[in-house]
Amino acid sequence: MAFPSIAAVADGYKVFAVIDASGTYSKMAQEITLARVVQAGVIPMDTAAVASELQRTWNRPDAAEWAEVYTKVFPAYQLLIESYAKAQDVVKNGEQLDSQR
Structure with a gap:
């Protein structure tokens, strides 16, 4: 999730990352990655938020x-x-x- 998200932000896109849909090997790795992508300008979301925004x-x-x-x-x-x-x-x-x- 991190590399494509950060690269897309660098290319000028508004990026949303569905954090709970991204696999990882540990909670700490997830938290570090989340902090990193947020600092790069990625907007974190979860599955419920995505469904709610699609449903409206x-x-x-x-x-x-x-x-x-x-x-x-x-x-x-x-x-x-x-x-x-x-x-x-x-x-x-x-x-x-x-x-x-």
């Missing part, structure tokens, strides 16, 4: 497909989706919240 909004026809992608990449995201869906059902059906029962 949940107010879109393919929102369910995006939700499925998130649950594949981040398994715990399924809990958030289920919680949101339940909250929407509560509002729509006039149900009492679990905390008020």
Whole structure:
């Protein structure tokens, strides 16, 4: 990741590096490389940030497909989706919240 990123910045490009998608042999190597590329002008991101920027909004026809992608990449995201869906059902059906029962 470091060499192509730094070279692209030197060539005048605005460079984003997806840090958690770049393999390394140790946490220390990752931290040193991250510091190095940031000093060179690279903008660090993670997979969630990339997906969010590509998606841009949940107010879109393919929102369910995006939700499925998130649950594949981040398994715990399924809990958030289920919680949101339940909250929407509560509002729509006039149900009492679990905390008020």
